[in-house]
Amino acid sequence: MRRLFPSSRDDVASEVDPLDAYDEPRPAPRGRPWVTVDMVASVDGATAVDGRSGGLGGPADKAVFRALRAVPDVILVGAATARVERYGPVRLDPQVQARRVARGQAPLPRLALVSGRLDLDPTSAMFTDAAEPPLVLTTTSMAAGHAGRFAGRAELVACGDEQVDLATALAELGRRGASVVLAEGGPHLNGQLVAADLVDEWCQSVAPLLVAGGSARVAHGPEPERPTVLALHRVLEADGELFTTYRRRQ
Numbered sequence: 001m002r003r004l005f006p007s008s009r010d011d012v013a014s015e016v017d018p019l020d021a022y023d024e025p026r027p028a029p030r031g032r033p034w035v036t037v038d039m040v041a042s043v044d045g046a047t048a049v050d051g052r053s054g055g056l057g058g059p060a061d062k063a064v065f066r067a068l069r070a071v072p073d074v075i076l077v078g079a080a081t082a083r084v085e086r087y088g089p090v091r092l093d094p095q096v097q098a099r100r101v102a103r104g105q106a107p108l109p110r111l112a113l114v115s116g117r118l119d120l121d122p123t124s125a126m127f128t129d130a131a132e133p134p135l136v137l138t139t140t141s142m143a144a145g146h147a148g149r150f151a152g153r154a155e156l157v158a159c160g161d162e163q164v165d166l167a168t169a170l171a172e173l174g175r176r177g178a179s180v181v182l183a184e185g186g187p188h189l190n191g192q193l194v195a196a197d198l199v200d201e202w203c204q205s206v207a208p209l210l211v212a213g214g215s216a217r218v219a220h221g222p223e224p225e226r227p228t229v230l231a232l233h234r235v236l237e238a239d240g241e242l243f244t245t246y247r248r249r250q
């Protein structure tokens with residue numbers, strides 16, 4: 001994998017290991033954790049092929065996905081993505097876990113699902129094989145009504161009356177010790193994060209494909225009061241796929 005930006009002094013793209021490239025400080029803003037979003041899309045903006053993202057990225061994309069998973073305290077995901085992509089427990093290589101422990105983190109990030117309906121199976125491996133029971137961020141009534149069904153399998157957290165308020169959800173993650181959160185989509189969850197001005201960093205992989213179809217844009221939903229202004233932070237390349245990172249302009 002080559003780094004295209006920032007370029008090296010001799011203007012020759014340097015080889016990088018994504019694990020090193022994405023391992024950098026992410027200072028939490030006041031009152032909530034730092035939020036990084038990771039998405040892959042085709043050149044023409046598709047976020048799924050046949051309903052899933054797996055057909056978009058190549059091996060380098062999988063390496064970046066894993067490198068980003070090495071970073072956060074919590075991985076945040078919308079329930080639809082967890083269902084469609086058949087999420088399992090988070091796994092990382094032993095040396096990656098050791099690296100996390102050395103910098104004071106838990107060996108594995110904790111999974112946090114956002115769900116209103118709680119159409120999730122507490123007997124699935126995502127819950128039963130997790131090193132730490134996932135958090136399920138839901139509404140007050142659902143958290144109260146379904147605690148028994150998820151007992152010992154997940155921690156249900158009330159984050160709003162009608163729907164999950166994502167600022168409240170992030171504050172709840174912060175109260176549980178998270179200082180970096182990695183959001184893995186999908187587009188509807190991302191759209192709400194953007195609308196609520198809660199995104200600090202956006203890692204966008206651009207897969208060299210034209211897909212067309214009807215999949216949602218990387219962020220889909222209500223328009224924010226104003227766009228979040230970003231600055232280009234890094235561009236990596238491998239096998240014709242671009243791995244861009246943008247950060248909120250300070």
Ligand SMILES: NC(=O)c1ccc[n+]([C@@H]2O[C@H](COP(=O)([O-])OP(=O)(O)OC[C@H]3O[C@@H](n4cnc5c(N)ncnc54)[C@H](OP(=O)(O)O)[C@@H]3O)[C@@H](O)[C@H]2O)c1
Pocket residue numbers: 038039040041046047048051052053056077078079080081082084085114115116117118119163164165166184185186187188189190192216
């Ligand atoms: N290209 C990529 O990088 C990438 C990444 C991720 C996903 N995807 C693709 O995106 C698609 C799925 O994404 P999506 O946008 O349809 O769904 P999503 O954002 O993953 O999940 C939406 C679901 O999350 C829950 N939810 C979200 N916000 C909520 C709120 N404020 N309050 C309560 N519940 C809330 C609801 O779950 P309940 O229904 O349980 O109430 C809602 O149905 C799939 O095709 C997947 O393959 C692509």
